[in-house]
Amino acid sequence: MLIASLAGAASAEIELPPGPDRDLVYGTCRTCHDLQYLQDSAGIPESAWSELLDSMKQYGLRIPPDRRARILRYLGAYLGPNPPPASSVAAVASAAAPADGKTLFNEQCSSCHQVNGAGQPGTFPPLAGNPDLMLAPHFPVFVVLNGLQGKITVEGKTYNAQMPSFAHLSDAEVAAVINYIREAWGNDALRPADMSPLDDAAVATVRANEKTPDEVHAYRASLK
Ligand code: HEC
Ligand code: HEC
Numbered sequence: 099m100l101i102a103s104l105a106g107a108a109s110a111e112i113e114l115p116p117g118p119d120r121d122l123v124y125g126t127c128r129t130c131h132d133l134q135y136l137q138d139s140a141g142i143p144e145s146a147w148s149e150l151l152d153s154m155k156q157y158g159l160r161i162p163p164d165r166r167a168r169i170l171r172y173l174g175a176y177l178g179p180n181p182p183p184a185s186s187v188a189a190v191a192s193a194a195a196p197a198d199g200k201t202l203f204n205e206q207c208s209s210c211h212q213v214n215g216a217g218q219p220g221t222f223p224p225l226a227g228n229p230d231l232m233l234a235p236h237f238p239v240f241v242v243l244n245g246l247q248g249k250i251t252v253e254g255k256t257y258n259a260q261m262p263s264f265a266h267l268s269d270a271e272v273a274a275v276i277n278y279i280r281e282a283w284g285n286d287a288l289r290p291a292d293m294s295p296l297d298d299a300a301v302a303t304v305r306a307n308e309k310t311p312d313e314v315h316a317y318r319a320s321l322k
Contacts (some may be wrong), residue, residue, distance in 0.1 A: 111169060112137055119168045119244045121267075125206040126161060126169060128262050136177060154203045197271040199278025206264060206275065215283045221259065223252040226283035227319025230275075233321040235293055238276045239304040242267070248315030260311060268303040 112133040114120055127136060139150065145222065149172055161169065173182070204213055207225075211217050215226030225231065231238055232253065245263040249256060264272070273296040279287055309317065 117172055117176045117182075121202070122165060122205045123169055123172050124264075124266065125209050126165065126303050128237050130157065132234060132262075136173075140177040140181075141179055142177075142263070143145070143179055144170055147177070148175040154245070163321055174193045174253070176256050197268070197274035199276075200224060200282070201237045201310070202271055202275040204285035206267070207279075210261075210294065214280065215285075219255050221262075223250065223255075225258050226285065227288070228252055228285075229276045230318070231280050231285060231319065232288055234292060235296070236300065236304050237318065237321060238279070239272060239301055240309060240317060242272050242276065244309045244314050245311040246314045246318070247311035250315070250318065263311070265305070269298040269305065273297055 104295065114123065123136075124133075127133065139147075142150075147198060151161070151166065151170070183235065211224040211225050212222075215224060215228075217224035217226075242264045244265070245261050247260040249258040251257075267275070277295045279285065280293075280295075
């Protein structure tokens with residue numbers, strides 16, 4: 099399977115320069131490969147990025163036109179021939195709007211789990227109606243910060259792929275996206291009454307306790 103053979107856990111650490119829509123690039127481009135390809139191609143103009151994206155259609159890259167335009171603006175500006183100096187980049191990053199779970203989900207997670215949370219049977223597990231989200235207060239935080247690898251069964255279907263780490267998200271962003279998936283698509287009905295929404299501090303605790311994707315898999319099994 100493409101995702102298993104190309105997504106490399108080791109190089110999931112590559113960080114692109116912060117800028118508007120960087121998260122959209124992460125969410126879209128890491129579906130098939132890590133960011134090494136992007137870093138290696140940095141310095142080319144937007145028109146050349148556009149040709150590259152066209153050439154990736156043969157591998158199955160499908161992006162709606164509005165997202166494609168935003169991705170190209172990011173690539174042309176931040177991985178283009180004239181990237182802005184690091185100091186102004188930092189200013190853009192710190193001026194970012196407060197975390198919105200739904201927007202983050204749609205940009206980071208929906209390329210695999212789908213906007214409606216239904217996933218793709220056999221490839222990407224559903225999050226809608228998935229009681230695993232409530233296995234333990236911090237379980238989804240471990241998945242999002244570290245990734246997950248190994249055979250799992252969800253709603254009677256088997257999955258054996260790899261989810262990449264999203265450790266580039268801030269504590270507040272991770273909390274917001276998980277609070278969103280525990281509430282969206284009717285999932286609030288699965289949520290135990292004593293499971294309160296996550297805050298930044300809860301995510302920071304999990305971040306300090308780093309696991310490999312395999313260890314997250316073992317942790318998941320221990321909760322079943
Ligand atoms: C559907 C799968 C898929 C997605 C999604 C995808 N790519 Fe790729 N990409 C590939 C494959 C497969 C290759 C390897 C092609 C090769 O080795 O010749 C590749 C190669 C590349 C390369 C290297 C090309 C070269 O000739 O050196 C770049 C740069 C790249 N991708 C950028 C991106 C960007 C930017 C995104 C996000 C907008 C993206 N890719 C999303 C499948 C994908
Ligand atoms: C590149 C595709 C991809 C993206 C993007 C992605 N995931 Fe996943 N996710 C997976 C795969 C594949 C699995 C199952 C891994 C396995 O087979 O062990 C998974 C599993 C999960 C699980 C565990 C489900 C269970 O039943 O135990 C959660 C929770 C989750 N993802 C949340 C998210 C969130 C939140 C995001 C966005 C921040 C996200 N995922 C983005 C592919 C992805």
